[in-house]
Amino acid sequence: MTSRQATTTLWRPTGPKELDLVRELDWCGWPPRLPEQPIFYPVLNEDYAVKIARDWNVKHDGAGFVTRFEVESEFLRRYPVQQVGGRTILELWVPAEELNEFNAHIVGRIQVVREFR
Secondary structure (H helix, E strand, O other): OOOOOOEEEEEEEEOHHHHHHHHHOOOOOOOOOOOOOOEEOOEOOHHHHHHHHHHHHHHHHOOEEEEEEEEEHHHHOOOOEEEOOOOOOEEEOEEHHHHHHHHHOEEEEEEEEEEEO
16 A cells, blocks of 8 residues: 655746746656746745736736646745745745756646636
8 A cells, every 4th residue: 555645736827938848848847947047936825826927927928827736745844935925925935956856846747727818
């Protein structure tokens, strides 16, 4: 009998270019950060991800997407929750150099759950 490891649902607002890179990774991980992007920040609730995708990504990229994915909960304990605004504006800050390890703890595939144009 095998036991399933507990996971945490995370969301990531993204633009079309990053989404294309996720597709190239077969929906199993996030692409490396650019030099000017020292952190990868998934968010802890869908409403916050929607706000960023709709209000920021559409304005800057012409489209915004909300993705949902699962990560092993035990692994995520190393990243304290960052409150970056109101009570529900919560992110995890993953240093760019740890993104490959973070990707290795994603369970299942990254899914697009909302799209804005």
